[in-house]
Amino acid sequence: MTDLNQSVLKFQEAVQLTPDGHPDKPSRLNNLGRSLLARFERLGDMTDLNQSVLKSQEAVQLTPDGHPDKPSRLNSLGCSLLTRFDRLGDMTDLNQSVLKFQEAEQLTPDGHPSKRLRLNNLGILLLRQFERLGDMTDLNQSIFKFQEAVQLTPDGHPDKPSLLNNLGNPLLRRFEQLGDMTDLNQSVLKFQETVQLTPDGHPDKPSWLNNLGSSLLARFEQLGDMTDLNLSVLKFQEAVQLTPDGHPCKPPWLYNFGSSLIKRFLELRLSDDMVNAVWAYSSATYAEYGPPSVRLRAAQKWAMCLQASSSPPESILDIYHIAIPLLAETAWLGSSIPDRHYQIMQAGSVVHDAAAAAHQFGDDIQAVEWLEQGRSVIWGQILQLRTPIDDLQEKQPNLSQRLKLNSLQLEEAASPRDIFINTITVQGSIQPSVPSKEEIASHGHHLAVERKQILKEIRMCEGFERFLLPRTIRELTPAASHCPIVILNSSKVYDTCYAVVLLPNLPDDVLPVKLDSFTPRQAKVLYHKLQTLLGEDGQTISSWNSESVSGTGADSQGFKVILAELWEGVVRPVLEALALMDSSPRVKPRLCWCPTGIFSFLPLHAAGLYYADASPGSKLSDFVISSYIPTLSVLVDRVSPLPPPGSLKLLAIAQSSSIGQPKLRGTFDEIKYINAAVEQSRPLTLMTLVEEKATLGNVLSELKTATWVHFACHGVQNASHPTESALLLAGKDRLTLGMLTSLKITHGGLAFLSACQTAKGDEKLSDEAVHLGGGMLAIGFGGVIATMWSVHDQVAPQVARDVYQYLKESGMDVSEAAHALHLAVENTKKNMQGEDDAAFISWVPFIHMGM
Structure with a gap:
C-alpha cells in the first residue's frame, strides 16, 4: 500500500505542476485516474473512485480527436465508470461506460494490436x-x-x-x-476450447472448468444425455479440487458441484451422490470466506437434502441457525441494491422453511424469531428503510466502514473475473500482476478472520449486542400488547401450514395452532382462483362495474368457495384455539393477522360461510374485528404515540382523472363526506388538494405536517420494482412508494387510501406483500385503510362516508379506525344486491392495517 499511495501522490503532484494547455496534461491526468482506481480497488474509498472518474473524464476531454492515445483514455474512463456502477448500481454509469468503450473500439483502426x-x-x-x-x-x-x-x-x-x-x-x-x-452447443464448444488451451496451474482454469460444467449441465437438462451430466459433475469437481480453501470462489463452485450431484442422484439414485452433495453444500455453508448470498443458498439446499433423507430435526435446525443471519448480511451488505433484491428473491423461501422446521421440532419461539428476522430484512430492503447498518454508520462510522469494505471485498473476490485485457503501458503506471490461487486463498482466509473480529467489536458496542442477529421473543411480544397477533406460515419443503399466536398476557411464549386440513398447495390454488376472478394480474377490475362482473352468471360461487376454504382450514381453527367463538359481545375484540408468503395474498379477514343455508356465527366478522401488519417490528418500533383525538391535521387529496385510467366519479363525494364528518371536530385543520392542485410538490409539502391523510385517486402496483408503485396525482405526477418511505411522519394517525391496489404485493417476493399501505405504516402512520385490489367507484365513497361518520362519533380517535371500517363494510354488505362475485369484489378488498 505504501507504493500505491506514493504512486497516487506522485501523479497528483505531476498534474498540479503541469500547466493547462501543456501536451502532457491529458496523459498525466489519465495516469492519476488509473492509480486512484487501483487504490480504490484495494481500500474501497469512494472518494478515490469518484476522483478516478473525474480525472479520467478530464483526460479524455483534453485529448484532441485523432490523437493516438484517445482510445486508451476512453478505455480507462470506461473502466472507472463500470467500477462505480458495480459499486452503486447507477444505470447512468453503466450507460456511459458502454458509450466510452464503444467509442474506444470505433476509434481503434483495424489491424491495431489493441x-x-x-x-x-x-x-x-x-x-x-x-x-x-x-x-x-x-x-x-x-x-x-x-x-x-x-x-x-x-x-x-x-x-x-x-x-x-x-x-x-x-x-x-x-x-x-x-x-x-x-x-448452447456453441457455448459448450467454446468452454471446451478454453479449458483445453489453458495450462495446468493457470489461476483462471478452475473458473473456466466451472463455466464448462454449467453449460454441460444446461445441455443435459435439454437433451437428457447422461454423458453431459457425468461430464458436468466431473468438471465442477475439478474446479473445486483445483481451488484451495480460503479462495472466495470455492463456495460458489462447491454449490454448483452439489447441484450437479443432486441432478444425478435424481436420475440414478446413487447414495454416494447424495452424500457428496451434502458434503459440497455443507462445505460451502461453513466457508466463512465466501459471499453470504452463496452460503445462504448452499445452506438452503443442504437443509433440503437432510429433510429429504429424514435426518434428525435438530441437525436441520443447526443449518438454519447459520442461514438466517446470512439473510441479513445478504440484504444489508455488499453489492448494489438491484443485486441484493435478486439474491433475496432467490433465497426467499429459506425463512419459511426454517420456521417450519422449528415448528415441527416444537420450537415455535424460534420459528417466530426467524420469521420476523426474514420478513423485516426483506421488507426493509425492498422499501429501502433504515437498517442496522445505517444505525452503525451513525454511531460507529469506523466499524461500519470496515464491515462494508470487508463485505465488498469478499463478494468481489468471489465474482467471476471479467477479463479486461488492456495493453496500455504508461511509464510509471501500475500494472498489478494476476495473483495466484494460493495468494487469493490466503487473502480470503484473512478477510474471514477480519470479519469475525469486526462483528465481535460491533457486538461489544452499546445497542448493537445482537447486530445482524434475530430479535428475541421478549423483544417481539410487546407488539401484541393491544390484541393477539396471528402469524401464518407455509412451507412447500415441509408440506405444512400452521399458525403461531402472540398473546398480550404471554410475554415469553407463543401459542402454536395446527392447520392440519390446509396445505401449501391448497393456498396456492386459492390464490390463483382469486387472481382469475379479479382478472389478469388483478389489475383490470378498476374498469368493471357490477353488471359486467355479474354477467359471469347469477349463481357465480367463486368467492364463496375461496372464503369458505379459508374459514374451514385456517380461520376457524385459530378462533377455536383462542376461544373467540362467542358472537354475543356488543363490542367485538380485535385480532391482528401477520400473514407470510402466499397467505399475504389471501383475504383472511373476509373468511366465512356465505351460502344461503349457512348457520349464524360462521364468518370471521361475526366474532372479531380484523387488522393486518406486515411485521411485528412495525408495532414494536413505533416510538411516536398515536395523536390524541382532535389534535390533528387531515390532508385530503382527490384526483378523479389520471392518464390511462378510467375516471373516478366518486372522489368529490369522498371529500364532501370528510368535510361533513370533521366540520364539528375542533381543534382540527382540514387541507384539501383537489384535481390540478394535487401536484406532487403540494402533496409532499403538506404530508410532512399531516397527522391524517386521505387519498381518493388511482393507485398502481409495480411488481418488478415495488418502490415504483404509486398513487396517481395531477397530470403525470406520481407519488411513489419510494418517495413515501423517504418521509418520516411524526405522530402519524390514519392514512386512508381509497384507491386501487394499495395493499397488493409482489408474489415474486414470496416472503412479503410489499405495497403502498405497508409503506404508510413504515413512514409513521399508526393505522391504514387500504384495498387489496381495485374497488368499484360507487362503493369507495360509501365506505369512506361511513368510516368517517363512525370516527366522528368516537371523537376522531385513530385507534377506532379498525372498528369504523368493520362497521362500514358490514353496512356495505347489507346494501349489496345479490350474493354473486360482483358483490364480494365490492366489499372484500377493504382492509385495516396497523394499530
Whole structure:
C-alpha cells in the first residue's frame, strides 16, 4: 500500500505542476485516474473512485480527436465508470461506460494490436447492460463483438482462452433466453476450447472448468444425455479440487458441484451422490470466506437434502441457525441494491422453511424469531428503510466502514473475473500482476478472520449486542400488547401450514395452532382462483362495474368457495384455539393477522360461510374485528404515540382523472363526506388538494405536517420494482412508494387510501406483500385503510362516508379506525344486491392495517 499511495501522490503532484494547455496534461491526468482506481480497488474509498472518474473524464476531454492515445483514455474512463456502477448500481454509469468503450473500439483502426482487446471489453459491457435491461440487441451485439475479438486473435496467443471463455458466456445466456440449441452447443464448444488451451496451474482454469460444467449441465437438462451430466459433475469437481480453501470462489463452485450431484442422484439414485452433495453444500455453508448470498443458498439446499433423507430435526435446525443471519448480511451488505433484491428473491423461501422446521421440532419461539428476522430484512430492503447498518454508520462510522469494505471485498473476490485485457503501458503506471490461487486463498482466509473480529467489536458496542442477529421473543411480544397477533406460515419443503399466536398476557411464549386440513398447495390454488376472478394480474377490475362482473352468471360461487376454504382450514381453527367463538359481545375484540408468503395474498379477514343455508356465527366478522401488519417490528418500533383525538391535521387529496385510467366519479363525494364528518371536530385543520392542485410538490409539502391523510385517486402496483408503485396525482405526477418511505411522519394517525391496489404485493417476493399501505405504516402512520385490489367507484365513497361518520362519533380517535371500517363494510354488505362475485369484489378488498 505504501507504493500505491506514493504512486497516487506522485501523479497528483505531476498534474498540479503541469500547466493547462501543456501536451502532457491529458496523459498525466489519465495516469492519476488509473492509480486512484487501483487504490480504490484495494481500500474501497469512494472518494478515490469518484476522483478516478473525474480525472479520467478530464483526460479524455483534453485529448484532441485523432490523437493516438484517445482510445486508451476512453478505455480507462470506461473502466472507472463500470467500477462505480458495480459499486452503486447507477444505470447512468453503466450507460456511459458502454458509450466510452464503444467509442474506444470505433476509434481503434483495424489491424491495431489493441483492436481485439477493445472488442472484448465492449462485449463484456454489452453483456452487463443486457443483464440489467434485458435488451436482446445488447446480448446479440455482445456475442458479435466477442466473435470478432476471437477471430482477430491468433492460435497460440496467451489471450485466446480468456476470449473464448468470454464468448461462451453470452452464447449460454442467449440460449437461456431463446432456447436455440445451436447457441448452447456453441457455448459448450467454446468452454471446451478454453479449458483445453489453458495450462495446468493457470489461476483462471478452475473458473473456466466451472463455466464448462454449467453449460454441460444446461445441455443435459435439454437433451437428457447422461454423458453431459457425468461430464458436468466431473468438471465442477475439478474446479473445486483445483481451488484451495480460503479462495472466495470455492463456495460458489462447491454449490454448483452439489447441484450437479443432486441432478444425478435424481436420475440414478446413487447414495454416494447424495452424500457428496451434502458434503459440497455443507462445505460451502461453513466457508466463512465466501459471499453470504452463496452460503445462504448452499445452506438452503443442504437443509433440503437432510429433510429429504429424514435426518434428525435438530441437525436441520443447526443449518438454519447459520442461514438466517446470512439473510441479513445478504440484504444489508455488499453489492448494489438491484443485486441484493435478486439474491433475496432467490433465497426467499429459506425463512419459511426454517420456521417450519422449528415448528415441527416444537420450537415455535424460534420459528417466530426467524420469521420476523426474514420478513423485516426483506421488507426493509425492498422499501429501502433504515437498517442496522445505517444505525452503525451513525454511531460507529469506523466499524461500519470496515464491515462494508470487508463485505465488498469478499463478494468481489468471489465474482467471476471479467477479463479486461488492456495493453496500455504508461511509464510509471501500475500494472498489478494476476495473483495466484494460493495468494487469493490466503487473502480470503484473512478477510474471514477480519470479519469475525469486526462483528465481535460491533457486538461489544452499546445497542448493537445482537447486530445482524434475530430479535428475541421478549423483544417481539410487546407488539401484541393491544390484541393477539396471528402469524401464518407455509412451507412447500415441509408440506405444512400452521399458525403461531402472540398473546398480550404471554410475554415469553407463543401459542402454536395446527392447520392440519390446509396445505401449501391448497393456498396456492386459492390464490390463483382469486387472481382469475379479479382478472389478469388483478389489475383490470378498476374498469368493471357490477353488471359486467355479474354477467359471469347469477349463481357465480367463486368467492364463496375461496372464503369458505379459508374459514374451514385456517380461520376457524385459530378462533377455536383462542376461544373467540362467542358472537354475543356488543363490542367485538380485535385480532391482528401477520400473514407470510402466499397467505399475504389471501383475504383472511373476509373468511366465512356465505351460502344461503349457512348457520349464524360462521364468518370471521361475526366474532372479531380484523387488522393486518406486515411485521411485528412495525408495532414494536413505533416510538411516536398515536395523536390524541382532535389534535390533528387531515390532508385530503382527490384526483378523479389520471392518464390511462378510467375516471373516478366518486372522489368529490369522498371529500364532501370528510368535510361533513370533521366540520364539528375542533381543534382540527382540514387541507384539501383537489384535481390540478394535487401536484406532487403540494402533496409532499403538506404530508410532512399531516397527522391524517386521505387519498381518493388511482393507485398502481409495480411488481418488478415495488418502490415504483404509486398513487396517481395531477397530470403525470406520481407519488411513489419510494418517495413515501423517504418521509418520516411524526405522530402519524390514519392514512386512508381509497384507491386501487394499495395493499397488493409482489408474489415474486414470496416472503412479503410489499405495497403502498405497508409503506404508510413504515413512514409513521399508526393505522391504514387500504384495498387489496381495485374497488368499484360507487362503493369507495360509501365506505369512506361511513368510516368517517363512525370516527366522528368516537371523537376522531385513530385507534377506532379498525372498528369504523368493520362497521362500514358490514353496512356495505347489507346494501349489496345479490350474493354473486360482483358483490364480494365490492366489499372484500377493504382492509385495516396497523394499530
